[in-house]
Amino acid sequence: MGNLAKFLQSEFVRLCPVGWRCQTEQRLLAPAFDHQMGYASRVDLLLYREDGTRQLWIEFEVSRADPVANHAKFSVAHLFQPQLESDTFVSMISPRVDYGRANLAGNMITLMRKIGMQAFQMPLVPYLSATAINALNKLSQAELMTHSEIEAQRELERIFAIVEPAFTVETQRIYFASNLLEVMLNVRTWNAEINQAAHSARWGKRIISYFVFDPITHLFAPSKFCAYVALKAATTTEHSPSRVLGSGMNIDLYTSLDAHEKLFDGARAHNHLTRNLAMQLIPNAEAEHLANHFDHWLSSHKAQITLHSRGPIFLVPPEWFGKKKRL
Known part of the structure; x- marks a missing residue:
C-alpha cells in the first residue's frame, strides 16, 4: 500500500x-x-x-x-x-x-x-x-x-x-451515479434509445438546460438523465440475501420518475455531478471548443430537445478522464 x-x-x-x-x-x-x-x-x-x-x-x-x-x-x-x-x-x-x-x-x-x-x-x-x-x-x-x-x-x-439511495420507488432504489463510467453509459443509453420510435414518443419534447458531454463519443445527453442509476432489489429468500440487479437509467424509467417523483430533481443531479464526480460546469459563452460538437448533435435531436432561453450549460469530465497514464 x-x-x-x-x-x-x-x-x-x-x-x-x-x-x-x-x-x-x-x-x-x-x-x-x-x-x-x-x-x-x-x-x-x-x-x-x-x-x-x-x-x-x-x-x-x-x-x-x-x-x-x-x-x-x-x-x-x-x-x-x-x-x-x-x-x-x-x-x-x-x-x-x-x-x-x-x-x-x-x-x-x-x-x-x-x-x-x-x-x-x-x-x-x-x-x-x-x-x-x-x-x-x-x-x-x-x-x-x-x-x-x-x-x-x-x-x-x-x-x-x-x-x-437518493430515493426509493417500489422495488427500485435510485442512486446517484457513482463514477464517470456510469454517467457516460447513461449518455450513450439516451442517444441509443431516443432514436427508437416508442422511446422518442414517450420522451416527447423537453426544455433542457444542462447537458453532459462524453469526450470519447462526442455525444451529449440531459444531465438529469445521466446523474442517476436504478438498482432493482430482487425478492429476498430465507437462504439468500437481497440481490441487487440492473443499473443505469432508461427513457421509460426517466419519464415515469419525472412525472411522479419530486426527489428526482435536476438541481440535485448537476450538484452531484460537480461536487462528487468533479465534473466541470461550462456555460455556453465559454464553450467554444464544444460548439461544433454540440451543434452537430443538436441538429439530430431538435424534435426532442428545446434549449432553455439562457442557452445550454455543459458538464464535462475532469481533464484526466479518458487519458492513459504514463507516469
Missing part, C-alpha cells in the same frame, strides 16, 4: 462520523479461508455503524496496476460467505489509475451486483491530477499532513452521498 492510501486510512479513522467505527486492514472471512485460498480477505478500511446495521468495505486504489483484482477477491469471498444485506463493497479509484483499467473495474461492479452483492466504484480525490497524486504518494505521512489539498472529510462525504 502506498503512502497516500495509508494517510487516508488514518484520516478516515480520525474523522470517523458519530455513531460509526473505522478499522483498518480488517479480515472479512475466517482465517481458515485465507489459509486455504492463499490470499487474505482483508479490506483497507472497514467503516461500520455501532449498532451493526451497516458495514462498508472500502478499498483505496491510488495507483494499482490491476484494481479489478480486489473486486474479484471479494466476489469470490461472496461465493463462499454471501455478503449480508447490511454490507457494501466500495472501491475508491484515483485519477492515477489507467482509464481502461478503471473502466474494467467499473464494469466488474455490474457483475458483482449480478451475483447479489451491493457494490460501488467511485472516484478517489478526483479533484487532483494524476501527476499530483503520483507526487503525493511519494511523501511521508508527516509531509502529507501539511497538504491541505487532500480533503479526507470530502472523501467521506462522497462515500455517503453515493452508497445511500
